[in-house]
Amino acid sequence: MADKYTPAAIEEKWQQVWAEQGLDKTDEDASKPKFYALSMFPYPSGNLHMGHVRNYTITDVIARVRRMQGYRVLHPMGWDAFGLPAENAAIDRGIHPAKWTYQNIDQMRAQLQQLGLSYDWDREVATCSPDYYKWTQWSFIQFLKAGLAYQKEAAVNWDPIDQTVLANEQVDSEGKSWRSGAKVERKLLKQWFLKITDYADELLQDLDKLPGWPERVRLMQENWIGKSTGAKVVFTTEQGDDLEVFTTRPDTLWGATFMVLSPEHPLVEKLTTAEQKEAIATYQAEAAAKSDIDRTDEGKEKSGVWTGSYAINPVNGAKIPIWIADYVLMGYGTGAIMAVPAHDQRDFEFARKFNLEVRVVVQPEGDTLDGATIAEAWPGEGVMVHSGPLDGIPAGKGEGQSVEQAIAWLEAEGKGSGQDNFRLRDWLISRQRYWGVPIPVIHCPSCGTVPVPDEQLPVELPENVEFSGRGASPLSQLGDWVNVPCPTCGEAAKRETDTMDTFIDSSWYFLRFTDANNDGAIFDSAKANDWMPVDQYVGGIEHAILHLLYSRFFTKVLRDRGLINIDEPFSRLLTQGMVQGLTYMNPNKGGKDKWVPSELVANPDDPRDPETGEPLQRLYATMSKSKGNGVAPSDVISQYGADTARMFILFKAPPEKDLEWDAADVEGQYRFLNRVWRLVTEFAESPAATKSVGAHDRTPLPENLSKAEKDVRRAIHIAIKEISEDIEGDYQFNTAVSELMKLSNALTDAKCKDSPVYAEGIHTLVKLIAPFAPHIADELWSQLGQTGSIHQQGWPILDESALVADEITLVIQIMGKTRGTIEVPADSDKAALEKYARESYIAQKYLDGKEIIKVIVVPGKLVNFVAK
Template identity: 65%
Template structure:
C-alpha cells in the first residue's frame, strides 16, 4: 500500500536536493529553444525573508517553471542588492565589519529561499558588494565619464543628519523625511557627482509607448516624474543692471498680467538685486529657507512665504516696472530658478498676491465673456485675451504662438521645452558603497582611474564611529595616491555611489555572471535581453526602473548591447497585509499571537482593541514568519496561499484559515493520486484520443480535464492570474474525486494532467506524486499538457425553459439539435406542460444553446 500521509517536512528537502543534484534549475544553453528571461527584483540581504519576498519570488518561480515545461530555455537568476546604509549602521551598532554582516545575511536568506523551492539558477548569483561585481559598476561609471555624462558640481542637496549622507530627491518622502532613517531632511551645499539623465529625458518619455506590457499607472508615474513641458523662455530686464531674469512658462498668453517676478532665495541674482535697505531682511529669509527641505518648500498645502528684495524688473511687453520678490516655493535647481507672477491666472500666484497685497491684472476671460468681472479666485481655463495690447481678442492657444513669435522677434524670448526631471545625484558620503573611480589631482583635475586598475576596492581596515565624515576620508593610506596622469601626489574621491546605480544593471550581469575579461559578452546579452517578465514592487516605479532604463540606453549608445529597453513586461505585485491589533487609547500595537481573534482585547489591560489590516512590518507587530509557515504546513502550502489569495497586482490579506485551506487541498490531491497509484498500477498509460468512443461519464471527465488545461494555460499566458489558475486545479480535483470511471484511461489522463498543471505552483508535492505514479524523470521535465478542442465540445447541453420570461425548468438536448427539435423537446417536457396546459401559445422564442421562452395567453 502506498504511503497516504502527506508530509512536507520529508518530501521538500528531498526534492530540493534532487533538483540541485540533477541541475534542473540550471539555465539551458540550447539556443534551438525560444528564450524566456524571468526576473524578480533582487533583495537587500537583511537576514530574514518576509512574506513580501515569498510572494514575489513565488510569482516568478511559477512563471519560470511553467515556461520550462512549455519548451522555453529559461533564465531565472538571483542575487543581492548588498551595499547600503543598513550594513554600515549595523557595523556601528554591533561592532562588526559591514562585509561580515552582509555575507552572513546572504547565506541565511539564500538558505531560506532554497527552502521555498524557488528554481533559481544559483550558478549565476551576484552580490553588488563583491569586488568582482563592483569592478564593472566602476567601469560603467567610466563609460559615463568618457561620454560626458558624469560630472561634478557644487549643488544644494538633501542631507540626512542621521545617516549623514546625501539623498536624491526621489529618496525624500512626501513629508520631507529620509526614506531610510526617517530624519527630517536638511539642505546643504556640497560638491557632488551627477549623471546626465536629463540628456535622455525625451527618449525615456517617448519610449514608454514601446512598453505595452507595463502597467499604465507605472508609465504615468514615470511620465509625470520626467515632466516634459513645452512653453516659452522669457527675459525680464532688471532695472539699473544689464542682467535679465529668465523665466519658463507654459502660459505666455498671460505675460501682460505679470505684476511681479520671484527669484529662488539661493538664486545668484538674489543679493545682487536686493537694495541696501532690504539686505538684512533678505539675508535672514535666505538663511531661514535654507534650513527647510525641498519637499516642505514645494508642499501644496503649505502657505507660500516670501519678501520683496527692493529691486525691480521691466515687463518687456508692457514696459512697466514690477517688483522682484524671493519666495520659498521657488527652487533654483528647477527650471530657471525664477517665475513670473500672474496672480489672475495661477492659483498659487493668486494666493501669494492676496497675502502680500500685490496687483492682480486680468488678461484672460472666458470666450463668451462681456466685459471684465472681478475675480474671487484665479481664472486658469482657456479663453480670450484682454488688456494685452495688440493681442486682445485672440484665443489663448493662438495667443501663445503669437506672443512667443513676437518675443523672439524682439529678442526677449523663445520657445523652450523643459523637464521636471533633474540629473541623477549619485554621491554618497558613506563607506559601504562602490568607490567612485576618480582621482583628484591639483594639476590635472578629475582624472579617471585607468580601467586596468579596476576595481578600486574598499579598504578593510576602517573605523566605524557613526560620527563625522565617512571612514574613507580618514584612511590616508587609501586616499593618498599618485595621479595616474602626471604622477604628482593626488587624492582619491572619497564619496561612494548611490546603491541605485548597483541595481540599475544587475540583470545584465546575470547573463554572463562570471566573465572576468569584460562586463558581459555582447552576443549573450543580445540573445537574452530584454527581460521577458520582470516582477517587483510598485515602490520602485520611479527610482529603480527609470535609472535602469537610462543605463540600458547609454550602454546601447556605446554599442555594448542592442536592446533599448531592459524590461519587456512588468508585474508590480501588491503588498502582503497582516491583521493588526492596536489599543485605541494608548496607540500601542499588540503582537498578533497574544490576541484571541474571536475576542480581541489587550492581554495586559483587557481593553477592546482596534482590528484592521496593514502592511506587514516589525513596527506594527503583525508580521508572519515564512519559516514558521513552512515548518507547520510546508513550502508548497505557503506558495499556494500567496498565489491563490489575491490577484498578483492586488494587496493580499494574510489569513491563517486560508492557509489551512490550501494545506487541505494539497492533502486531497495527495490522497487522490496515491489511491490511484495503489489501485491502478504504475507507469505509462495511453490517453484516449477520440472522445466520441467514450462512455458518458468518461466524456464528462475528459471535458473537465481539458477545460482545466485550456483555462490554466490561458491564466499563465501573459496576465498571470495565478489565483484563477489554482481555482481551476481545485475544480479538476473535484471532478476527479466525483468521477465514477476511476479505471478508465481518461481518469489516468486526469491524474497525469493534474500533476503537470500543479507542478509550477506546488513543485515538491507534484514531483513526489509523479514518482509515486512510477513515471520517469521529474515532473518539471515533462511537457506542458495541450488541450484537445474536441474534448471541450459537449454532447448534450442544458436548455432553460421559460414561460413568459420566467424560468420554469431545464432540459438536456443533443448539442447538434436543431431549433425545431429544441422547441419540440421543450414543449413536451413536464415543466412546460405544467404551465402551458389549457393556454394558447402565442409565440415561441428559441435561443440555441441557451433557452426556450413560451409566450402564452
C-alpha cells in the same frame, strides 16, 4: 496505498535531487525561443517575509510554465547588498558590514531554496562583491566619458539621522527620508550627478513602447518626468545682467509685475542693495534650513524679501521689482520666475501680502476683472487684454490661441523662444557613507578629476575602517587609501571618498545576469542582446519611479555606448500587491503604540486594548514588526510545507491586488494537496496505472468513448485551456488554482477509473499543478512510475475537440419543480428539446392524465411543463 503526504520529507528530497541534477541551470540551446523571468532582487536583511514569498513564487510559476512550453529560460537571483542598514548595523552592533551582509545572504539563500524556487544559482550576484562593483565603477566611467557624470556644489537633501545625502526621489511627499523617516534638511555640498535630464524626452516618449506595463506605473513616470511646453524669456536687470525664466504662459508676460528669484540664485548677492543685505542674508539662512517640500507647500503663508533692485520686462519695458522667496527653487527651471499675480494664485497671495501690483491681462467671457479688487487669481480662459499684439485673442493653449501666438511673436521680435522644460532633475548619486561603491575618480591639483584606469578597477573598499559614528565617510579618514599618485601625471592626488547611491547597483544588474561570470567584461554584448529585454519583471509598486526610471536611463546610456541594442530593459511588468495581516489599532494612541497584535486581543468579537480597555479597530494592514501582524514563512513551511505556502499565496488574491493572510485558507490549500495526493496515489496502485507508465501521452483512446469518458476528457481539456489562458494573460493564478480544484473534483467523481481517459486526467493534473506545487508534483510523477523530472515534461496540449459536448444534461420540470434529468444531443434546437422531454419517462410519469397548458424551453438547460 502510498505513505501519507509528508511535505517536509518530500520537499527536502526533491530539492536535493534538483541540485544534484542541475535541473534549474539555464538552458543555452539557441534553437529554442528565449524567456527571461526576473523578480526584483532583495536587500539581504537576513529573513524572508511574506512579500518576498509572493514576489518570487509568482515569477517561479511563470518560469516553470515557460520551460514546460519549450522555452530556454533565464531565471536568476542575486542580492542588492550595499546600503545604509549594513553600515548602521556595524555602528550599532560592532560588526563589519561585509560580515553582516554575507551572513544575511547565506541565511536568505537557504530560505529561498526551501521554497523550491527554480533559480540558476550559478548566476548569483551580490552587488557588494568586488567582481560585481568593478563593473559598476566601469559603468560610471562610461558615463563620465560620455559627458553624463559631473560634480558640482548644490543644495542637497540631507538626512540628519542617516547623515547622508538623498536624491529628490528619496524624499517623500511630507519631506521625510524614504528610509529613516527623518525630516529632511537642506545642505550645500559638492556632489556627483548623472545627467538623466539629457534623456528626459526619450524616457517620456518611450513609455509608449511599454504596453506590457501597468498604466498607473507609466503615468507615475510621466508625471515625474513632468514635461512642460512654453517659452524661454530673458529679463534684464538694472545692473545689466540677464535673468532667464521659463514660463508655460508666455501670453501673460504683459501681466508680470514683479520677479522672484530662489534665495540660492547666483545673482542675488549682486542684485542686493546695501539697505537690504541684512534682511536678505537672514532670509537665505532660514530658507536653507527648509526642505523643498516645506518650501513649495501650497498651504503655507508666503514669505520673501525685496532685493532692492529692478528688472525690465522685455515685452513692454516696464520696470518691475526683484524679490527672493523660498517657494522658488534653484533646482527647478532657471531658479527665477516672472510673477503674474492676476492669473497665478501663488503669485497673487504673495502680491497681496507685500502690496505689489496686480495687472489683469485675461478677461473671462462676460465679466470685467479689476486687479485692485479681485479676491483671487483668475487662471482660466477668456480674452487677452492690455497685452499689446495679443489683445482680443482667445486665451489658451490651442491652435491659434494666445500661448501659440505669444511664442511666435517672441521669436519674431527676438525676445524669447519656444522651449520644453522638465520636472525631472539630474540624479544625485553621491553618498557620504562607507558601505557602497567607491566613486572611481582621483582628484589631481594639476589634471583635475581623473578617472581610475580600467586596469586598476575595482577600487576596492578597504576593510580596516572605524565606524565611530555617522556624518562623514570613514574612507576620508584612511590616509593610505585616499592619498595616491595621479594616474595621468604621477603627482600626489586624492581619491574621491563619496560612494555611490545604491540605486546605481540595481540599475544594471539584470544585464549582468545574462553573463554573470564574465571576468573580462561587464557582459558579452551578444549574450545580453540575446536575452534582453527581460520578458517578465515582477516587483513592488514602490519602485515605480526610483528603480524603474533609473534602469531605463542606464539601459539607454549603455545602448548609446554600443554595448546593447535594446531601448527598454523590461517588456512586461507585474507589480504585485502587498501581503496584509490581521491587526488591531487603538485610534486614541499614536505611533507604534497604536498597534495591538491580534494574539494580545482576548475577545475578537469585542476587541479591546489590553492596557487601557479601550475599543480597538480591527483591520488588515501590511505585515510588519511594528504592527505585530507578521507571519514568518519558515513557520508556515515547517507546519504545512513550501507547496502549501506557494498555493495559498497564489490562490488568495489576483497578484496585483493586496492579499489578506488567513490561516484557514492556508489550511484549505493543505487539505487540497492532501486530496490530490490521495487521488494520484490510489490510481498509482491500481492495475490501470501500470498500463500508462511511459505511455500516458501516447496511449490510444477508445474509438467510441462512453459518456463518462467524454465528461472526464472535457474536464481535462477545459482545465488545460483555462489554466493556460490564466497564465498567458494577466497571470490570474487564483483562478488557475480554482481550475486545478475543479479538475481534481471531476477526477474524484469519475465513473471510468479503469479507462485510459482517466489515466490521461491523472497525469494531466500532476503536470498542471507542477509549476504551482513543484515538490509534490515531482513526487507524484515518480509514484506514477514515470522517469525524469516532471519539470522536464511538456506542458499539456489542448485538444479543442474534447471541449465540444456530444450530449447535455436536460432538466425536466413540472410546474417549476425539478422531477429529473435526461441526456440529449448537444445540438438540439428548442423543438427537439421539447420532443425529447415529452417522450421522456419523467414526462410520462408526472404528466399522465394531465393537460399540458404551456411548455417553457430554456435551450441547453431545461424544459418546464405547465399542466392541470
